[in-house]
Amino acid sequence: MKLENEEALDHLIICHKCHTLHEEVEIEDGTKALCSKCGSVLYRFDSKLADYGLALSATGLIFFVLANLFPLVKIELLGHEQFITIPKTFVALFDNGFYFVGLMCAFLIFIFPLLIFVINFMLFLLLKLRKSPDFTKSLLILLSHIKPWSMSDIFLISILVALVKLIGYAQIDMGVAFWTLVIFVGIDLYMSKQIHVSEIWMLRRRLYAQERA
Amino acid sequence: MIEVNEKELMRCNVCGAVNIDRGEVTPCRRCGSNIYHERFSTQKSWAYLLTAMIAYIPANLYPMLITKQFGSVEGSTILGGVVMLWEHGSYPIALIIFFASILIPIIKFLVLIYLLISVKYPIGKDSKIDKHKLYYMTEAVGPWSMIDVFVVAILAALIHLANVEIVAGTAATAFAISVFFTLLAAHAFDERLIKEYR
Structure with a gap:
């Protein structure tokens, strides 16, 4: 060849x-x-990849913030009301002395999903503005390293499994954050299915080549 | 003009760019990550896999979930939790937990052991098993093992009343370590090895 x-x-x-x-x-x-x-x-x-990517990552970020601020699930048990938020799930592990699991959960369901969307947002914004090729390169490398370690979708299923275990013992109410998390996971899955990192690399090559020409 | 052998072309694991194999270590043209020749990759993968398998033993022996109810303390192991759910009639959930916490890790261990051996000693050379597909599938289902750990985290955060409390057990840490290292082992496995011995 x-x-x-x-x-x-x-x-x-x-x-x-x-x-x-x-x-x-x-x-x-x-x-x-x-x-x-x-x-x-x-x-x-897709000639509009940067626009779509920017719109999707901005929307995802908003829903992720909402999903973290409000209660996911509320239960009533023996007359007491309890609720959880996403940060509360791993903070509770820390409080009980489970530092490794707590740290792992913090990364898998909070830090990495957040980071992925922040990186995507910055990436598409910079690509749209055609600025700092070196920084977009580092962002892309970081993105492909942490992409397999984001587990929001698995966490969502886990919430349902945990609730099924509680049926019959407690009164369960879904909170606002649960539904925003559903939307966030939907956007996350759609984005990882529709926009591969290699396509962003191709877009980057195309845009900066245009810039040079 | 440069002349390249098609067999010397390889894909960067990080960014997917096509590179020419320059022996031991090739820095990727596009992202600069080091692409290692196959020499070390099975050792690393073996080490992670063994760690994961060792951690899987206490994960099954110790309680995953400890329920403290009006003074009585009760622990349930992974298998115990599945049996309890089954007896309560939540068959789908029992099956999900059974698949995620017991079947998937074990299948993943076996598949990785098979892949790691078969790329070194071509035992599966004539078999019709599509090893790329096998590897890809283990990569895809692997993270779902984390379900049980998340469930424990959620229950522990949700239920801590004065009289009724759920806390995570020792097995949660062991199981999390096991899943973590299985994922690392799968990532460390070099898919390019599969092609070489076909």
Whole structure:
């Protein structure tokens, strides 16, 4: 295989699922390219990616803040009312001396999800403004490192499982934060399905190349 | 003009850029992360996996959840919790916990052991198992093991009255460590190894 120079490697893609080598071809706006071997998405092309990304991450951030401020669930047990918020779940572990689990939960359900949305927001904003290519690079690297460690969706299912365990013992009321968390998780899942980090890298290359030209 | 062998091309684990394999360590052209040649990756993955497996033993022996009710203290292990839910008739939840806390970790251990051995000693060379798919699936279901830890955290935060209190047990820490290291082991495993021995 002959290549012009090492830059030409940018036009090659290795499928992230089955590691088959592909050549990048231009595709129409709003369509996606699939791996010829395993059928997984190689990349999408969307001319409005930065706008969508910015809008989604801003919305996600708002809902995440709301989900952390208000009570998730309220229960009434033996005449006493109790409620939890997201921060309260891992703070309670700290109070009981479970530092490792508490720290892990704090990272998995609070710090990483928040960080991912903040990074996405800054990333799309900078890409839209076409500023600081070095900083967007560091943000992208950080993003791909912490992406697998965000577990808001799993936490949401855990809330339901925990509540089922309490049925019959306590009166259960869903709080505002539960519904905002549902929306946040929805946005989170939609974003990680629709916008792959590799597509942001492609967008970055495209935008800064335009800038240079 | 440069001449490259297609087999020497590899994907950066961090950013996905295509790179030319330059031996031991190749810094990625795009993001600068080091892409290691396969030499160390199985050792690292083995170490994490063994830690996870060792931590899984106390995770099953010690109580996960301790209920203090009017003076009586009762602990329930992971398996005990599943059995209790089953007896109470919450079959779907019992199944979710059974899958997330017992089946998934064990399957993940076995799959990783199989993958780690098969890339070194090609025992599965002729078999029709799609190892990429197998690896990808373990990566996808792995984090769901955390359900039980989160459930314990939620219950412990929610129920702490004077007479009735739920606190996390020793197994919560052990189980969290086990899941954490299984995830690390899966991340440390180098998918490129699968291709080399096909």
